[in-house]
Amino acid sequence: MPDDRPRVATREAYGKALAALGAERSDIVVLDADLSGSTKTKQFATAFPDRFFNMGVAEANMIGTAAGLSFSGLTVFASSFAMFAAGKAFEQVRQEVALPRANVKICATHAGITTGEDGASHQVLEDIAIMRVLPEMRVIVPADGLETEQAIAAVAAVDGPCYVRLSRLKVPMFLPADYRFELGKAALLRQGKDVTLVGTGVTTYQCVLAAEQLASAGIRARVLNMATVKPIDTDALLAAARQTGAIVTVEEHQRIGGLGSAVAETVSELHPCPVVRLGMNDRFGESGPGDKLLEHFGLSAPSIARAATDLLTRLGRGPDA
């Protein structure tokens, strides 16, 4: 059944939220590296030209400059494609944002496989891993437009480094109107006792669809939206491990080091249970439409439902048990 809710990319919601924030607060400064049309910071730039600086195609310098601006009490948003903001400028992020605890919000768009047609060079699949390993860094991956707007307001309200991972793929505004993003908390989108599906960013919507498919097969899947990958919500994961005993994580990122790793690390210490990690299997992506790539690499709802069913079968709790 087609989803007729409005489809919005999280980068678009970011642009809107940033402009709104700029109107509320005069301490908000935005930097971009020649991608303001794509990252959607242009909306802010047009409204507040004195507080926007285009730093050109030079991400390393942009990150250092962002830190310097923040040390005078400004709240600085720095945007580029995630490949460059997290990848090319990793060392600057570590040395000048994380180590000094700079009040810099790195809002990185075009993350993951759903970046689509630009292909492997632009589909960063390692950024969650390299950002979450940094001390002081919070890692946030909103699932839809509504959550993005709330997450941007939330990161602006806390002091210190944040990495916000945003996507190019348009996804339905599927979260309910009364949804409330809370930094560091997973959102329980669907209750269930058989298995827990954990999504982050665009994969959360796929988890919701997968849970519906599983329900028709009699499997009651819990769905957690792990919009904050770091600090991760240990309470929600502990409850999921105890109450469902089986977890499937889904991310448009390498299976190594991302959401799945964070969940497995947590669960293995607190209440070990099987964790199946869906993601990119130690390989790079390729060109294609974002939604087709999700399907191709096994990250869409049918693949998630199949992985959950297989896991339960392996545990002797499958549909035929």
Add this chain to the structure above:
Amino acid sequence: MIATNLDRNAPQQPDPQELAAIAKELRADVLKMLNLAGSGHPGGSLGMADVFTTLWFGGHMHVDPSKPDWADRDRFVLSNGHICPILYAILARQGYFARDELWTLRQLGSSLQGHPDFHFTKGVDCCTGSLGNGVSVGLGMAMAARVQGRDYRVYVGSSDGESQEGQVWEMATAAAHHKVDNLTLMVDWNGIQIDGYTKDVMDVRDLATKFEAFGWHAQTVDGHDIGALNDALNTAKTVQGRPQVLLCRTVLGKPISFMENQPKYHGVAPSDEELAAALVELGAS
């Protein structure tokens, strides 16, 4: 030096002999610190002593050591953070912390880290050490003054070796493009880096021509002529619409005879014997 003159751009006329005496004492502190630490970088710390003494004790830095977080203070970023012993000696003498702390450099629990870190040390304005990074932080600090309507200046220490980092030129491009004129870069141009002479390792060619091509106001100055350095700092403050660079021709290790121009002393601390000999040469105790 506590700000007493509200006209920040007024030319300063310090007594060069008085500054030379201060620089000598700072050099002695640097040598003692490094000897006690057993590791660290004496060459650039000694070589830039006259440059930074002129900046900090010549009345150019508008700071108040009793208020390290004063919003309108001038900022100092040591982007080639490995020569922090000279910065620490300056900060102690300015009164940010007790001179006795100098003798704890690089030890566990010390307020003086191997590379500058503002979480540990009063008077340090950021975290530096990875070459190429600090210059960008300095640029951001200078831009913040514009956003906030403040009139402070930002001084950034750098080096010819550091200018091999591409990020320095990203910064140089952006600073000129955004017409950041409250930013003065002070480059230690001693022709030596850790692996040897710069002309052999990676020739950086004429830095003055390069910075001018990037749109900067560039002055090449004898890094041991305090009068000339002071004039250059006064001139930099008059420049509008462009960032400024002082390319300081220095001698690594100056004035210790056995250290001068020896790449080894980029990053090797003086032994007890070397310290004793160096202090005799300095005429310090």
